[in-house]
Amino acid sequence: xxxxxxxxGAIKKNKPAATPLPDLLKFPDxxxxxxxYEKGLTGNxxxxxVVDSLxxxxxxxxxxxxxxxxxxxxxxxxxxxxxxxxxxxxxDLEHVELAILKGELGVSxxxxxxxxxxxxxxxxxxxxxxxxxIVIREETLLTNMHDAYEKVNVADGGYGVFIAxxxxxxxxxxxxxxxxxxxxxxxxxxxKK
Amino acid sequence: MKGxxxxxxxxxxxxxxxxxHWHDETLWHVRSNRDRSAQGIxxxxxxxDTASATKDYVLSHLGELLxxxxxxxxxxxxxxxxxxxxxxxxxxxxxxxxxxKVSNIVKSKSILTEECGLNHYLEKKGYDVVDTDxxxxxxxxAKQTPSHIVLxxxxxxxxxxxxxxxxxxxxxxxxxxxxxxxxxxxQHLRKKFVEANAAITGVNFGIAxxxxxxxxxxxxxxxxxxxxxxxxxxxxxIEKLIPRAADLxxxxxxxxxxxxxxxxxxxxxxxxxxAEGKKMYIILVDNGRTDQLGREDFxxxxxxIRCGACMNTCPxxxxxxxxxxxxxxxxxxxxxxxxxxxxxxxxxxxxxxTLCGSCSDVxxxxxxxxxxxxxxxxxxxxxxxxxxxxxxxxxxxGMTFGKPVLYDLAGKVxxxxxxxxxxxxxxSSINVWGKHRDLPEVxxxxxxxWYKKNRKQ
Ligand code: SF4
Numbered sequence: 001x002x003x004x005x006x007x008x009g010a011i012k013k014n015k016p017a018a019t020p021l022p023d024l025l026k027f028p029d030x031x032x033x034x035x036x037y038e039k040g041l042t043g044n045x046x047x048x049x050v051v052d053s054l055x056x057x058x059x060x061x062x063x064x065x066x067x068x069x070x071x072x073x074x075x076x077x078x079x080x081x082x083x084x085x086x087x088x089x090x091x092d093l094e095h096v097e098l099a100i101l102k103g104e105l106g107v108s109x110x111x112x113x114x115x116x117x118x119x120x121x122x123x124x125x126x127x128x129x130x131x132x133x134i135v136i137r138e139e140t141l142l143t144n145m146h147d148a149y150e151k152v153n154v155a156d157g158g159y160g161v162f163i164a165x166x167x168x169x170x171x172x173x174x175x176x177x178x179x180x181x182x183x184x185x186x187x188x189x190x191x192k193k
Numbered sequence: 194m195k196g197x198x199x200x201x202x203x204x205x206x207x208x209x210x211x212x213x214h215w216h217d218e219t220l221w222h223v224r225s226n227r228d229r230s231a232q233g234i235x236x237x238x239x240x241x242d243t244a245s246a247t248k249d250y251v252l253s254h255l256g257e258l259l260x261x262x263x264x265x266x267x268x269x270x271x272x273x274x275x276x277x278x279x280x281x282x283x284x285x286x287x288x289x290x291x292x293x294k295v296s297n298i299v300k301s302k303s304i305l306t307e308e309c310g311l312n313h314y315l316e317k318k319g320y321d322v323v324d325t326d327x328x329x330x331x332x333x334x335a336k337q338t339p340s341h342i343v344l345x346x347x348x349x350x351x352x353x354x355x356x357x358x359x360x361x362x363x364x365x366x367x368x369x370x371x372x373x374x375x376x377x378x379x380q381h382l383r384k385k386f387v388e389a390n391a392a393i394t395g396v397n398f399g400i401a402x403x404x405x406x407x408x409x410x411x412x413x414x415x416x417x418x419x420x421x422x423x424x425x426x427x428x429x430x431i432e433k434l435i436p437r438a439a440d441l442x443x444x445x446x447x448x449x450x451x452x453x454x455x456x457x458x459x460x461x462x463x464x465x466x467x468a469e470g471k472k473m474y475i476i477l478v479d480n481g482r483t484d485q486l487g488r489e490d491f492x493x494x495x496x497x498i499r500c501g502a503c504m505n506t507c508p509x510x511x512x513x514x515x516x517x518x519x520x521x522x523x524x525x526x527x528x529x530x531x532x533x534x535x536x537x538x539x540x541x542x543x544x545x546x547t548l549c550g551s552c553s554d555v556x557x558x559x560x561x562x563x564x565x566x567x568x569x570x571x572x573x574x575x576x577x578x579x580x581x582x583x584x585x586x587x588x589x590x591g592m593t594f595g596k597p598v599l600y601d602l603a604g605k606v607x608x609x610x611x612x613x614x615x616x617x618x619x620x621s622s623i624n625v626w627g628k629h630r631d632l633p634e635v636x637x638x639x640x641x642x643w644y645k646k647n648r649k650q
Contacts (some may be wrong), residue, residue, distance in 0.1 A: 004275040007431065007479045011256040014487030019249040024439050027236055044459055090421055091387060109234075109446075110456035123468055124420035127413045127460075145457075146442035154438045155403040158269075158466030162445075165459040167413040171328035171344070172371035173351045174219055180327060180375060181382055182413035182460075 025146050033108045033141040034190065041111030044165030045178050046186040054078065057135065057189045061098070069097040072125060075135050090124045099129035099183075103163075105140040106190070107148050112164040113188065114148060117157035126163060132183040134163065137191045196519070198541040203513035206348075216348060217511040223344070224505040226454025227555065234446070243443050245559040248496035251434050252486060258401040258434050259477065265404025269466045271473045279309035282478050286311060286393070286426055287318060289474055293424045295320075295391040301408070301415035302326040303395025304342050304499060305428045305478060308521040311393075322393075323385045325414040327378055334361040340515030342522055343452045343501035348514050382414070392418030396429035396475075397498070398444060402437045405465035406475065409448060409458040416462055425473045427464070431482055432495040444498060447557035451500040485533045490568045494529045496558040503552035503562055509545045518542060525552035529565040536576060543569035 001009075030036060038048045051057065054077035061078055065071060072093070073080030078100055087093065101120060103113035113134055120126055142148050154160055167182030178184060207213045231237045251258060263273045276282035282305075290298070298315070300306065300322055312322045312333075324333045328345035332338065334357045339345030346354065355369035362381045364374060394415045398407040406427055408415045419425040435444065449455045467473035486492050504510045504524030515523035520531040520539060525546060531539035543566045546552075552562040638646075 002275070003277045003281060003479075006277050007275055007477070007483060008256050008259065010479070010483035011259075011431075011486065014483055015255055016249075016253045016486070016489075016492060018253045019246065021250045021436055022243050022246040024437075025236075025239065025243055025443060040456055043456055094387060112457050112461070122420070124417065127416045127420065144442070145446050146439070149439040149442045154400070154441075154463045155269075155405055155465050158464075158468060160463045161416070162457065162461040163459065164457050164461075165411075167411070168459060169327045169375060169412050170453070171326070171331065171346055172354050172374055174222070174344075174347075175351075175371040177371050177375040179379065180412035180414070181325070181379060181386070181417045 027144060027146065029147075030108065030143045033143070034138065036108035037106055037111060037141055037190070039111075040107070040109055041165065041186075041188055044111050045168050045176070046111060046165045046188055048188050048190060050190045050192060052192050054135065054189070054191065057100075057133070060187075060189075061100070061133070065098055070095055071098045071100070072096050072129065073100040074119065074121065075100045075102050084121045084125065087122065090122045090128070093122060093125055093128050096125070096129045098131045098133065099125050100133045100135070101126060103134045103136040103140075103188075105142055105148060105151060106136045106188070107142050107145055107162070109144045110164055111188075112145075112148070112162040114152050114160065115163050116152075116160040123159050126161070127167070127182040129183055131185045131187075132163075132166065133187050133189060135189045135191060138193045141190075196538050199513070199517055199519075199545040200541065202517035202519055203545075206514040206517055207512065212350070213512055213514075215350070216514060219347065220505045220511045223453055224502070224555070227451055227502055227505065228454075230450040230454040230456065234450070240443055240447055241557055241559050244447055244498075244557055245496065247435060247440055247443065248558050250436060252432070252492060252495055254436075255431065255434070255486070258436060259431060262399055262401040262404055262434060263477070265402070266475055267404070269404050271404065271465075271467065271475055274474065274476045276476055276478045276480070278480050279478075282309045282428065282476055282480065283311055283314040285474075285476050286428075287315065289424065289426055290315075290320065290391060293391065293472065295424060297385070297389045298322045298391050298393060299325050299385055299389040299414075299418040299422065300329075300393040301395070301410060301418055302329050302345070303393065303428055304339075304521060305395055305430050306393065307339065308480065309428075309478070311428075323382070323389070325382055325385065325418055326410070326412060327375065330378060330382065331357060334358070338516070338521075340523065341501060341504055342499050348516065383417075386417045386421050389418060389422045391424040391426065392422040393426045393428065394419060396427050396433050397448070398441060399429050399434045399475075400438050400441070401434050403465060405438075405463055406433075407441060407445075408462050408464065409445075409460065410462075411455075411459045413460050416460060419464070420468070423471050425464070425467065425471070427473070427475045429475055429477055431477050431479055432497075448498055448500055451502040451555065451557040481534050485530070488533060491529060491533060491565055493560050494526060494533075494562075494565060496560055497526050497530075498558055500557055502555040502557065506551045506555050508547055508549065508551070513545065518545070525562045525566065526560070529562060529569060532569050532573065536573065540573045540576075543567075543573060 071080040072082040166186040167180045169180040274285045331346045340348040351369040358364040364377045396406045397409045449458045510524040528542035546566045550563045
């Protein structure tokens with residue numbers, strides 16, 4: 001007998017009486033989504049910039065990053081100097097200083113942004129970059145995770161991630177340290193309607 | 194052969210009084226963060242009820258859901274393997290590594306691989322397995338096991354970690370600043386990520402509906418590992434399933450808030466298909482879970498989502514340290530999982546509890562932990578030769594709690610007796626609980642007496 005048969009057989013013998021699957025939860029929409037979003041994001045160590053146009057993002061990048069630093073941008077309005085689409089081995093992204101990505105939607109209860117594979121090209125990009133900027137639009141802001149899963153098809157593409165802050169750890173005496181393995185900062189640019 | 198009792202194991206930890214207090218306070222702080230976070234969600238109790246009911250559904254439909262999960266995962270191009278026990282799990286991993294000619298392995302935190310003793314097994318086969326979660330890396334260097342499922346190195350002080358890092362990755366002698374140490378670990382581990390050709394991860398949630406799975410980390414280490422390596426092996430206990438992707442809304446809202454108080458982990462990664470040219474494997478592991486499923490009184494323990502909240506709140510865990518449990522999952526939930534694995538070896542763990550019920554109160558999936566601890570005590574009392582003095586006091590307690598009049602009387606007697614009990618008697622070797630404990634302040638009247646008097650006004 002295979003292990004699969006053995007396990008399924010044991011389950012059949014031991015499993016409890018059937019109970020029903022609960023309905024999916026839905027809660028009323030909140031107001032002040034931007035304010036709530038900012039609270040969620042900063043709680044996880046991220047920073048929010050509310051902007052009227054992406055020119056402000058461009059100015060921010062030029063002000064904070066030198067021209068010889070590697071910048072991978074997947075946002076049309078900002079030019080980078082690493083063409084991610086031409087890279088075949090993700091290891092070549094090792095020295096990227098800044099990645100600029102577009103997020104699908106933001107969740108105000110916790111600051112999380114849904115980032116599907118198609119928005120990152122290489123799955124490792126949002127993790128391997130030293131710093132991360134994500135652009136989201138105000139109209140994509142949702143109240144909570146239930147709303148997010150209603151919108152997102154998680155099986156679409158091979159991979160997707162909710163990013164809610166920079167890489168962080170508190171494994172040494174519970175002291176919060178930002179920048180464990182991945183990005184040392186996450187700045188979200190929220191584009192107003 | 195009988196192993197050491199929990200009390201004996203804990204004795205070493207509590208020898209250092211200052212450290213015991215520090216451990217206690219640190220975990221209580223984490224528990225307080227959890228409270229604040231939970232109180233910020235008006236629908237918190239609805240979430241718990243729904244999570245619990247969803248897991249009930251999973252346990253009562255486990256066979257169908259596993260088959261659904263397997264066929265969806267296979268359709269996605271993922272290879273699915275089944276393992277009835279730890280040995281088979283480890284053999285699967287070894288075979289995959291051999292087949293793919295893997296030399297360097299990075300692992301992100303997985304309690305299941307700890308449970309299976311995977312690192313040890315692979316090391317004996319000549320592999321160097323690098324744990325990449327910072328806490329896990331620390332204890333891996335120190336040749337220890339995690340003392341907590343979410344905070345693996347919570348028992349160590351920064352000075353200890355500074356010394357460990359000085360010896361293993363050459364940080365400055367005496368340095369203990371968490372920022373400095375984390376930066377050193379970052380540099381050290383980035384090298385390991387870049388060199389690795391296989392990444393092993395655990396699974397927080399398997400989604401039957403889509404055949405995908407979710408891994409939650411704050412550090413992003415699971416992602417750094419899996420996206421750079423060519424082979425991803427995900428090790429998953431069969432109870433980790435949820436029926437629908439949308440159920441994640443409930444579980445992701447509960448998990449991090451219950452664990453540390455944060456609203457969500459900074460990375461919640463959803464894996465469905467291997468990236469082009471790469472391979473993904475899922476190993477579905479039983480290792481005693483189907484036995485537990487058949488134990489009517491204890492099957493609820495399989496709903497556990499490993500948040501660690503029951504540990505952070507437990508007055509015994511906080512003061513005795515995770516290692517005193519001598520089991521992969523320590524604390525209240527570990528104390529109801531472990532006797533099912535080896536009743537003799539873990540027979541003292543269900544007694545490592547005050548039965549205050551705090552664990553059940555914080556559990557996001559509403560496992561009746563303290564009731565199960567009490568049930569195990571009864572099973573153990575029947576099966577083993579309990580320490581005579583404890584057995585006697587348990588019997589008396591059982592009798593007393595069962596009869597309200599006796600209980601009231603006993604309370605009165607106790608309140609008087611406690612006042613006049615000589616210290617030497619309470620701290621004698623007959624009273625196991627008297628050790629390292631101060632006498633409670635004695636109230637002048639019982640709550641019931643107080644209530645009677647005050648209700649009339
Ligand atoms: S038993 Fe409940 S509280 Fe304890 S780790 Fe599991 S889910 Fe968390």
